[in-house]
Amino acid sequence: MNALLRILGLPACFLAMIPGMAPVVRALSSSVGQKLLMAASGLSLVGFLVVHLAGNLQLYAGEDVFNAYAAKLHSLGPILGIAEVGLFGMFALHIGLAVSTAAMNRTARGSAYAMKQTKQGLFVLPAGGASNWMMVTGILIFIFLVSHILDMKLKKGFGVDYSAALDASGEATNSFQAVKAVLQHPAHSVLYIVCIIALGIHLSHGIRSALQTFGLHHRNWNFIFRWSGFLLAWAIAGGFISVVVWAMAAKNS
Amino acid sequence: MSSDTLNLTLRVWRQAGPDKPGGFCDYQLDGVSTHMSFLEMLDVLNEKLIAAGDEPVAFDHDCREGICGMCSLMINGQAHGPDRGTTTCQLHMRRFASGETITIEPWRATPFPVVRDLVVNRSAFDRIIQSGGFVSVNTGNAPDGNSVPVPGNRQEVAMDAAACIGCGACVAACKNASAMLFVSAKVSQLSILPQGQPERSARVLGMVAQMDKEGFGSCTNTSECEAACPAEVSVSHIARLNREYMKALVFADR
Numbered sequence: 001m002n003a004l005l006r007i008l009g010l011p012a013c014f015l016a017m018i019p020g021m022a023p024v025v026r027a028l029s030s031s032v033g034q035k036l037l038m039a040a041s042g043l044s045l046v047g048f049l050v051v052h053l054a055g056n057l058q059l060y061a062g063e064d065v066f067n068a069y070a071a072k073l074h075s076l077g078p079i080l081g082i083a084e085v086g087l088f089g090m091f092a093l094h095i096g097l098a099v100s101t102a103a104m105n106r107t108a109r110g111s112a113y114a115m116k117q118t119k120q121g122l123f124v125l126p127a128g129g130a131s132n133w134m135m136v137t138g139i140l141i142f143i144f145l146v147s148h149i150l151d152m153k154l155k156k157g158f159g160v161d162y163s164a165a166l167d168a169s170g171e172a173t174n175s176f177q178a179v180k181a182v183l184q185h186p187a188h189s190v191l192y193i194v195c196i197i198a199l200g201i202h203l204s205h206g207i208r209s210a211l212q213t214f215g216l217h218h219r220n221w222n223f224i225f226r227w228s229g230f231l232l233a234w235a236i237a238g239g240f241i242s243v244v245v246w247a248m249a250a251k252n253s
Numbered sequence: 254m255s256s257d258t259l260n261l262t263l264r265v266w267r268q269a270g271p272d273k274p275g276g277f278c279d280y281q282l283d284g285v286s287t288h289m290s291f292l293e294m295l296d297v298l299n300e301k302l303i304a305a306g307d308e309p310v311a312f313d314h315d316c317r318e319g320i321c322g323m324c325s326l327m328i329n330g331q332a333h334g335p336d337r338g339t340t341t342c343q344l345h346m347r348r349f350a351s352g353e354t355i356t357i358e359p360w361r362a363t364p365f366p367v368v369r370d371l372v373v374n375r376s377a378f379d380r381i382i383q384s385g386g387f388v389s390v391n392t393g394n395a396p397d398g399n400s401v402p403v404p405g406n407r408q409e410v411a412m413d414a415a416a417c418i419g420c421g422a423c424v425a426a427c428k429n430a431s432a433m434l435f436v437s438a439k440v441s442q443l444s445i446l447p448q449g450q451p452e453r454s455a456r457v458l459g460m461v462a463q464m465d466k467e468g469f470g471s472c473t474n475t476s477e478c479e480a481a482c483p484a485e486v487s488v489s490h491i492a493r494l495n496r497e498y499m500k501a502l503v504f505a506d507r
């Protein structure tokens with residue numbers, strides 16, 4: 001556990017070597033500081049998901065509109081590159097801190113209880129609310145992420161037939177057809193739906209948790225905080241799942 | 254009405270010392286009055302054990318009226334037993350059914366090492382308080398009661414936080430063994446009151462640093478602490494601690 005924490009702390013150590021950064025790194029290395037960074041990175045990723053979903057929903061406007069959107073995105077060139085590096089950084093930060101705080105928490109408990117029960121009533125999932133499933137759902141999201149980059153970005157999806165997406169030079173440049181090819185592959189549609197449900201669970205606790213971490217808690221507003229987090233989570237998940245279902249339906253018709 | 258006595262099987266954690274191995278021992282206890290408190294039931298068990306020449310079960314207690322925070326038992330997997338807003342000493346045996354097996358464990362957290370049987374060492378909380386959970390005042394005559402005005406609503410919130418009795422149930426119940434509810438209760442109480450202002454930013458930074466140093470976990474906003482807290486301290490204080498921490502990081506002079 002200690003070795004793991006030391007490895008995860010390496011980026012922070014390097015960052016602290018930059019003149020002027022040491023106090024910032026020290027301040028954010030505390031347990032509360034790490035949670036603030038997790039919340040910030042988590043909410044940034046939520047922001048990305050909203051934009052990404054808006055892009056994906058253009059699939060419904062047909063092949064030409066979607067491919068024009070994809071072409072425009074790619075024409076951004078270096079700006080897209082920078083955005084992708086930033087996105088990668090957010091994921092790395094979020095996952096790194098998830099593992100580091102989880103290791104901390106495990107060490108803090110020491111030996112497990114022989115019997116442990118909750119006193120909370122409202123539970124969405126067995127064995128606790130969504131908050132008890134953050135690591136499991138997070139890992140599912142990570143598996144999805146790896147598959148998703150292989151499928152959509154590198155066009156090397158496992159077992160996917162990209163022939164409909166090929167251009168004259170034999171490259172899979174037709175994004176609309178590539179998306180359909182991936183989502184119509186049975187194993188991929190199952191994996192995508194399962195992992196996006198995991199995302200919905202993750203965010204149904206994550207968004208509210210991030211608000212609380214940022215100190216947003218007020219008896220007049222808690223209703224809004226709780227339910228807007230929940231609704232946004234399932235709106236995002238529902239939106240993505242609808243795309244998978246749409247592609248599957250298009251195959252059968 | 255059910256009968257006034259219970260026959261119980263107690264599964265009790267026994268551990269001879271901090272570094273000794275521990276394990277569960279089963280005891281049969283018959284004729285337990287439903288009017289007893291949980292601790293009185295353990296007294297009866299101990300009298301029986303002593304009479305039989307066995308070592309009694311060590312457990313913490315002091316006031317037996319819910320104000321000292323000494324009693325600290327994990328009863329059937331719940332800190333202070335099944336009721337909300339109740340300490341172990343306030344728990345009545347009528348909450349249990351005859352024939353039931355009751356599992357009794359100590360708080361489990363690395364910063365709370367077991368001293369013996371069900372007794373854990375909670376000095377980690379004392380060190381957190383020493384690192385900022387106080388206000389500095391001049392000794393001498395007590396100031397006039399109304400010389401420092403505190404609006405009623407602030408008094409209420411500060412009092413809700415001050416209700417913490419330092420029992421450690423929040424740590425025990427939290428899946429991360431986080432002490433955030435305990436620390437936030439003190440940070441919150443003193444940040445709201447005028448007397449707490451001079452040390453306000455040093456307090457939150459110092460107490461969080463000590464909490465981490467003691468080895469408590471980090472908060473995942475699960476709210477199990479709030480449900481387990483006998484003083485019903487709310488997680489709204491954790492949100493205030495987070496605000497105090499951010500403010501101290503960015504705006505404090507030192």
Ligand code: HEM
Pocket residue numbers: 035038039040041042043045046049094095098099102131134135137138139141142202203205206207209210211213472473474
């Ligand atoms: C699209 C991807 C993801 C998004 C949008 C996201 C979003 C969030 C948000 C908003 C939070 C709450 C922040 C807080 O208050 O702590 C959170 C917490 C967390 N995330 Fe993620 N996350 C993502 C991926 C992942 C992955 C890949 C993992 C793990 C491998 C992960 C593990 C965790 C854990 C362990 C927590 C802390 C649990 C808690 O505070 O209760 N997340 N996430």
Ligand code: SF4
Pocket residue numbers: 416417418419420421422423424434435438478481482483484485486
């Ligand atoms: S916050 Fe509640 S559970 Fe935690 S130490 Fe104080 S009284 Fe006990």
Ligand code: FES
Pocket residue numbers: 313314315316317318319320321322323324340341342343
């Ligand atoms: S013995 Fe004092 S609170 Fe229970």
